[in-house]
Amino acid sequence: MTQSDVLVVGAGPTGLVLALWLTKLGVQVRIIDKTAAPGTTSRALAVQARTLELYRQLDLADAVLTAGHRVPAVNLWVRGEAAARLAFETIGSGLTPYPFLKIFPQDQHERLLIERLETLGVAVERQTELIGFTEKENGVIARLRGPAGQEVDCAANYITGCDGAHSVVRQTIGAGFPGGTYRQLFYVADVEAAGPALNGELHIDLDDADFLGVFPLAGQGRARLIGTVRDERADRAETLEFKDVSDRAINHLKVQVRNVNWFSTYHVHHRVAQHFRKGRAFLLGDAAHIHSPAGGQGMNTGIGDAINLAWKLAAVLAGRAGDDLLDSYEAERIGFARRLVATTDRIFSFATADGPIAEFMRTRVAPVVIPIVASFRPVREFMFRTVSQITLNYRQGPLSRGIAGHVHGGDRLPWVRVDGVDNFTPLAGMDWQVHVYGSASGELTAWCAAQNIPIHSFGWRLEYERAGLARDALYLLRPDTYVALADSLGTPEALARYFADHGIKLSAGSPRS
Template sequence: MKHTDVLIVGAGPTGLVLALWLQAQGVAVRIIDKASGPGTTSRAMLVHARTLELYRQMGMADAVAAAGHPSRVVNMWARGKRRAQIDVRDFGADITPYPYLLIFPQDQHEAYLCDQLAERGLTIERDTELLEAEDAGDYVTAVLRSPDGKVETCTSRFMVGADGAASTVRKGLGGSFRGGTYSALLYVADVEVAQDTFNGNVHLSFDESDFLLVFPYGAEGKMRLVGSVRSERVASSADLNFEDVGHESLHAMGITVTHLNWFSTYKSHHRMTDHFRRGNIFLAGDAAHIHSPAGGQGMNTGIGDAINLAWKLAAVVNGRGNDALLDSYHAERAAFAKTLIKTTDQAFNLASRKGSVFGFMRTYVVPNVAKLAFGLATARAAMFRAISQVAISYSNGPLGAGRAGTVSGGDRLPFVHLETGDNYGPLADITWQVHVYGQPADALRTWCADKDIPLHVFDWTAGCDAAGFARDAAYLLRPDTYIGCASPAGDVVPLQDYLKGLGL
């Protein structure tokens, strides 16, 4: 009988990232997938700034950014004319090292992650299916069927279901998956065009009955199209093709499709399970929550689940964490997923619902409001923070403690430019660390040395003040680069109490 620390079921982006982050923290991992290989087509196109910030921990961000296609401008069209434009270059650079939307199709993304696993000596067990699992209290017993049809039993300290919306793990737990299916039929098409005049920028087009997203990527005028199918076309044909969908928006933007690489239709769903954790078994990614395509949030949210969970599992496996730490996974990620489903649901309904009221809102109200709002730097920054996921905060969760300046425990570490580099450099170490912007107290230096916690001291600058830091305060960072505890006076007592409460 084989044994491992963590058995991961599912080798999509969520499972792959989880395996990488666990292995980097000294955890033995086994990852299985019932498919024979990674996906070859995809609907997920965007890798957001927060995901790239986290990829920087593993030295992966630059390679992903180089392989993808950064889009720094988002254009909004309505009734055949460009009505609004948001350019993140004038403010995003003060928010994140990655001030753009990165277009990187999921099939290419998965292939890259698989290569990263292979380079680190991890093998994905393909054509391997989970038949059943039982949580025995101290470990999980899983029955697997291998490619040759043989059945084996595997034990693990923990098991994670990252096996998609039809999750076998979730079904085995008896977990709910409440939500619904949107009425709109969507299509996704990979095309080549006669001339790409968009310079790699993203475009969103509305008319009274359709919407269309255009993602230019790659060389030679390649584009990914995501759009809605008009209701009369849905009723007239069960087997739609690209010629059946509306091309008015394409023509209005001057796009002439010369070649269709592939085309598919689908319906989008919004669902969420009731528990991300039951005992020693966890759910992550689409196995726990699925969303509308609005904002390109789904895949990035699954990756966020994986990194949030990885350091907590690693702490417990390595004997440095308690059950409250594991419980915090559901508390933090379920709260975000619930909010995300609500917001993307509202956005998607506005974009896709039929009827004159929704058509009027899409083609007249939204573009004009957007044009006014995008004229304000604060509105553009707020929009970018929300879409890029840098605004995610766990300050209301069980692991957020203290406040120093405008920065609270549970917040993402604010990004600050320095004379040489930036304050994100030390985050390459997946470990607890303390940041001080100014002068650390002597007691803090001693405490960090005694606890073997790295202390990083940065000169106080106007940028630190603008980012919301308090001078000379101590910020205890979690291994996933969120602030765990903020101590305004640099006092070690709050930090010590915080770690003790989590069994760390």
């Protein structure tokens, strides 16, 4: 019987990122997928700023930036004309190294992740399906069906369900998946086209209760149309063709379609699993939460799940933390998933509401009010922070402690770049570290050196104060770059208490318990 530290079920972006992070942290990973090959089409497109920030840890950010398409703005259309334009650079400037939306289709994204994983000596086992598993005292025994139909058992310390909306892992642990299904039928079409909506920006039509967006792809004249239908056409999803839905894009957004490379239809659900963990089994990505595509949040949220869980599994397997550290995964991620599903549901419901009042709000009020509201910096920042996921925090989580300046334990560290010095550069490391903005005391420096924790001091500048950081305070950063502890006094005693209270060791104990 084969043995691994972690069995990853599902080789979409969530599973691949989890496998990559774990492998980089020295964990023995086995990743399986029931498909014969990576997908060649995909519905997920957006890579948000927070994902790019986290991808620095795997040296992936630059590769995504090179291969993807940078979207500078979103345009709102009414009655066949562009009615409002919101520039991402203006909205996100000064908040992140990546103040834009990046379009990088999921199929290309997966190929990049697979290549990186293979360079580390880990290959996806294709046509290998999880049938079920049982939990033992020190691990799980999983039953797999291989390419030839043969069934074998394998052992792992932990099993992670990255296996999508119909997750076998979720079904096996008996976690409910409450929620519902949108009545609209979604369609997606990759096209080669011309027209004003093919200028490399994102375009959304507000005219009808059926959603329609034109999402730019890399390459001249390439775009993806994503839309919905709710009339009698929605009842014949199996036979629906692009010609049945193309009139609106052609007439409302003036898209001159030259070729259709791919067309597909699908239904969308909005659900969150009741639990993200049971014993040695975990749920991530679509296995844990699914929602409307509003805001391009789905794939990014699954990647966030993977990064949150990876360092915790690695710490426990290395004997550097107790099992209760793994409870913090659900505590930190399930609340965000529930808020996200509620938020995307409200946005999608507004965009697709029926009736004259809803139409008036979309076509008359929204194009006028949104640009005016967005002219105020606090509103622009709130909009960008929310969509880009840089506002996501774990303030109420069990691993978060303290406040220094405006930064709480559990927050994303504010990004500041001063005179070429980027305070996110040290975050490429994948372990605990301490930041001090101002001067670190000799005692703190000595304690960090003795505990082998990197400490990074940044000479005080007013830019740090404007970002909410406190002078001479210490900020303890977790391996996933979130602030674990914010201490305004900057004392080593605060660090020692934090690690002691959470049972986290800075050197390995008894591994793989």
